[in-house]
Amino acid sequence: MAQKTEKYPLPIPGQDYMQLIYNPVVLKHDTGAHPESRKRFDVLGDIPVTDLLDGAPYLGLVHTPTYIRELKTACQYGQRLDPDTAISVDSFEAARYAVGATMMASESNGFALVRPPGHHAYSNRGSGFCLLNNVAVAAARLVEEGKRVVIFDFDGHLGDGTMDIFYDSDQVLVWSMHQFPAYPGHGFTDEIGMGKGKGFTINVPLPPGSADDIMWDAFQFFLPVVKEFQPDVIAISAGFDAHQSDFLLDLKASAGWYYRVGQALRQINDRLFATLEGGYDVEIMPKCLFNFLAGINGHPQPFEEEVTHSGMRVWETFEINVHSVMANLRPYWKI
Secondary structure, eight states, rough: OOOHHHOOOOTTTTOOOOOOEEGGGGGGOOOOOSSSSSSHHHOOOOOOOOOOOOGGGGGTTSSSHHHHHHHHHHHHHHHSSBTTTOOOOTTTHHHHHHHHHHHHHHTTHHHHHHHHTTTTTSOOOOBTBSOOOOHHHHHHHHTTTTTTTTEESSSOOOHHHHHHHTTTTEEEEEEEESSSTTTTOOOOOOOOOOGGGOOOEEEEEOOTTTTTHHHEEEEEEHHHHOOOOHHHHEEEEEOOBBTOOOOTTTOBOOOHHHHHHHHHHHHHOOOOEEEEEOOOOOTTTTHHHHHHHHHHHHHOOOSOOOHHHHHHHHHHHHHHHHHHHHHHTTSSSSO
């Protein structure tokens, strides 16, 4: 087991706005030698343990009965869902409790520290390391209660499953910032929803090499849409693979970018929750995570890192992309 090398600043129980929601049941998802493995959590040391809600009764809010049966069967036999998505006999148990933890987070302004991640899971299939769509199930439950929800996905990959699930909804605004081109291969500027959901999907494609400056601009550009939507709740698909040291992408965020985003999000809405998605450098992911939590909770930034800057050609591509997004959304929002 990896040794804890840092003293991470855990949220203060009973005082801080956003608390971690964690249970070691999520470690039962055994992926072997894989980027998304329990090593991501082993470095965290001792995290307070929470009794989790079993999310199984709520899976039908977004997942088809056929897929739920197929996933259970695949886990029983330890079959991969696709070449990227490894599972084990206990993966369904871990996944359903990851859903439950995210639902608990949605009720308590918490951060669900879970695996497997969820944002690449569609209603009828898993993909991209994801089995069940944690944030989508929680958001669908909130919609059932009459809430309007923004899902802000700052993982460096497009949350294609989340986008697909809510692509025709006007009750859930899905906003994703992600590297393009990169897995899963889409999420471009003209993908803005369909039917009554047209205009309620915002894809902000970031060219490879995008650093703190571009990523902060991309975040700032679309806050007016979020405010105009007037969400009751903001859900955050919090992936940390846009960091410059992550080996699955070519984005250049510093750990400080996550602190600034946490600070800004806390100012927008009184009801926020988050769930973990990606972030595969096991040394830097916790620093990004705890910077984000510190920003949300109003604490000093615990991990300093030099601000990063994008090259001129990267800026040129980004500006083309962002103006294309704004042009596509302008019929629906005041931007």
